[in-house]
Amino acid sequence: METEKLEFVTLDDFKQELIEQDPTFADRLTVHKLQQAMVRQLKADRIAKKLSQQDIAQRTGIKTQNISRIERGLVIPKTDTLIRYAQALGGSFQYIPNNV
Template sequence: MALENPDVKEAYNDIPVRKALAAQLKTVRKAMQLTQQDIALKTGIKKQNISRIENGLGSPNFSTLNRYAAALGGSFVFQLNH
């Protein structure tokens, strides 16, 4: 089974977090009445990649997500729950 592979399992477990971050970015972008093209121009990230991020496709790294957040005038705050 693929999930027995630690790397696959880790990537699989990251999916909900990435989708939640992407949904939050999209919500804020729309609230600010910005287009995906606006974000692409501000970040240097291709518009099609902005779309992929917002739709939960692919696996953007932290730097990419941080650039997107910065284009919205924001940043991410992480909290460790134990």
């Protein structure tokens, strides 16, 4: 029986291959990274204000388990969900162009 030789690639090489196969992948990856950064900031602000996930759930109408899933990166939240979360913390979202 012949053994199969496996070839390993780095994550960066794999991403580059995906970008070459689908030109929109790079843009979608950038958006996903921005969403992750927003969620990290929202979670940090929640903790700094000594609020629980349940507090955010009550203020937003989003189930506590979904707040947990968002914060752990298990789901990709819609923009309106991020806005509601920010508002629950007393904040808001605003668009700031890159060229400013």
